[in-house]
Amino acid sequence: MDDGERTAGGDGRPETAAVRVRGLWKQFGEQTAVAGIDLDLPAGRFIGLVGPNGAGKTTTLSMITGLLRPDSGLVEIGGRDVWRDPVGVKSRIGVLPEGLRLFERLTGRELLTYMGRLRGLPAAEVERRCDQLLDVLDLSAAQHKLVVDYSTGMRKKTGLAAALLHNPEVLFLDEPFEGVDPVSAQTIRGVLERYTSSGATVVFSSHVMELVESLCDWVAVLASGRIRAHGPLAEVRGAAPSLQSAFLELVGAQGNPAGQSLDWLGGPR
Numbered sequence: 001m002d003d004g005e006r007t008a009g010g011d012g013r014p015e016t017a018a019v020r021v022r023g024l025w026k027q028f029g030e031q032t033a034v035a036g037i038d039l040d041l042p043a044g045r046f047i048g049l050v051g052p053n054g055a056g057k058t059t060t061l062s063m064i065t066g067l068l069r070p071d072s073g074l075v076e077i078g079g080r081d082v083w084r085d086p087v088g089v090k091s092r093i094g095v096l097p098e099g100l101r102l103f104e105r106l107t108g109r110e111l112l113t114y115m116g117r118l119r120g121l122p123a124a125e126v127e128r129r130c131d132q133l134l135d136v137l138d139l140s141a142a143q144h145k146l147v148v149d150y151s152t153g154m155r156k157k158t159g160l161a162a163a164l165l166h167n168p169e170v171l172f173l174d175e176p177f178e179g180v181d182p183v184s185a186q187t188i189r190g191v192l193e194r195y196t197s198s199g200a201t202v203v204f205s206s207h208v209m210e211l212v213e214s215l216c217d218w219v220a221v222l223a224s225g226r227i228r229a230h231g232p233l234a235e236v237r238g239a240a241p242s243l244q245s246a247f248l249e250l251v252g253a254q255g256n257p258a259g260q261s262l263d264w265l266g267g268p269r
């Protein structure tokens with residue numbers, strides 16, 4: 001796509017690219033983590049970035065969101081270059097990174113208030129949005145507890161609230177459901193579905209195919225630092241019975257033959 005703005009959705013929907021990636025490359029010493037990615041992520045979609053462990057998902061998302069400088073390549077969000085206009089881009093995106101670090105000695109409420117003020121929102125608006133987010137994410141009862149005492153799920157939900165406070169156009173989430181119980185997962189899911197139904201874009205990485213299949217309407221499959229397939233979910237799944245089977249075929253996973261070398265396991269003790 002030369003202008004990078006209109007892309008064919010593949011399911012009959014003409015689409016605007018929320019994120020445009022060209023020739024993205026990252027090397028760590030001898031290890032090529034991301035090997036030349038070209039991708040247009042359509043706006044208003046629930047997008048899953050899937051791939052096996054070590055495929056390059058976190059590295060890709062970190063480069064797209066301006067957290068890690070690529071060796072080469074271009075990333076544009078809403079038509080703005082992430083590395084030439086970092087402030088312009090960062091005001092329009094929300095990020096829930098992997099291994100999220102929060103200020104442990106603030107309460108959940110204080111943390112969100114701080115983030116909202118950093119984003120330049122007026123104090124009254126921050127308070128209003130904090131009330132609503134804490135309520136919707138079931139964090140109201142814990143809002144005056146220190147973050148250091150929060151569980152994994154509470155941390156993810158706090159991170160999500162912080163990423164949503166300024167009402168970004170695109171939300172990037174690295175493994176948002178990892179370590180989250182089914183109740184919290186359902187809550188997070190509801191918030192994200194509501195967010196995308198208003199025309200915003202969610203991009204999240206995961207290796208849990210069932211989750212991606214049930215949430216996303218558009219997927220990109222990454223393996224060994226390269227895009228193996230991308231497009232509307234139904235198109236990527238093709239004739240395969242599930243995204244999981246399509247994924248295994250795409251990433252060429254023969255795997256280890258079910259641990260056949262573990263001849264001692266389960267034998268006489």
Ligand SMILES: Nc1ncnc2c1ncn2[C@@H]1O[C@H](COP(=O)(O)OP(=O)(O)OP(=O)(O)O)[C@@H](O)[C@H]1O
Binds near residue numbers: 028052055056
């Ligand atoms: N800072 C780093 N230094 C050296 N190698 C790195 C670094 N970050 C990532 N890598 C390597 O780059 C490759 C891609 O890693 P990345 O974390 O992006 O994969 P991933 O798809 O997010 O994996 P996972 O699903 O296991 O989180 C891996 O081989 C990893 O070991």
